[in-house]
Amino acid sequence: xxxxxxxxxxxxxxxxxxxxxxxxxxxxxxxxxxxxxxxxxxxxxxxxxxxxxxxxxxxxxxxxxxxxxxxxxxxxxxxxxxxxxxxxxxxxxxxxxxxxxxxxxxxxxxxxxxxxxxxxxxxxxxxxxxx
Numbered sequence: 001x002x003x004x005x006x007x008x009x010x011x012x013x014x015x016x017x018x019x020x021x022x023x024x025x026x027x028x029x030x031x032x033x034x035x036x037x038x039x040x041x042x043x044x045x046x047x048x049x050x051x052x053x054x055x056x057x058x059x060x061x062x063x064x065x066x067x068x069x070x071x072x073x074x075x076x077x078x079x080x081x082x083x084x085x086x087x088x089x090x091x092x093x094x095x096x097x098x099x100x101x102x103x104x105x106x107x108x109x110x111x112x113x114x115x116x117x118x119x120x121x122x123x124x125x126x127x128x129x130x131x
Contacts, residue, residue, distance in 0.1 A: 007112045010119045011097065013105040025108060025123065027116060028096050037089030044095075052088075052095050059084055 009030040036043045041060065044053035063081055066072045072080070109126070113119030 006114055008115065008119065009110065009112045010116065010123075011107055012109040012111055012123055013097070013100045014108040015103070015105050026100060026105060027111075027120060027123075028093050028100070029116070030093065032089050033092035034089065036092030037085050040085055040088045043092070047096065047099075049095050049099060052091075056088060 010027045011030065013026045013028065014024070033043075039046075041053060041056045044050075044056055060081075063072070063077055063084075067074070067077045109123055111119045111123040111126070113122055
């Protein structure tokens with residue numbers, strides 16, 4: 001048994017007006033997104049987040065060109081790039097929620113669980129209990 005509680009919080013988004021909206025919710029985790037931190041540009045492309053992908057590409061291109069023109073040394077470049085990757089990791093899930101909102105999804109619930117499967121189970125248990 002762990003002294004730390006590894007509960008993760010998820011926001012649940014549904015598209016109103018669909019007959020099966022309750023059966024097809026989208027779960028988005030809260031907090032830091034490790035995959036977005038490691039694979040910034042590729043993660044944004046995979047998630048079809050075109051504007052953030054262009055932003056990430058632009059910042060990476062700017063940093064590389066500053067390095068090639070000797071405006072930044074390698075240590076400064078690494079520190080700035082690491083800081084930018086950390087920011088992307090924290091912003092990633094917010095970008096996902098914004099994309100869902102643009103597609104017409106609404107925030108239906110907030111749930112938590114040890115992992116995503118447990119969070120989904122808790123959400124559906126709560127949803128079925130109200131029916």
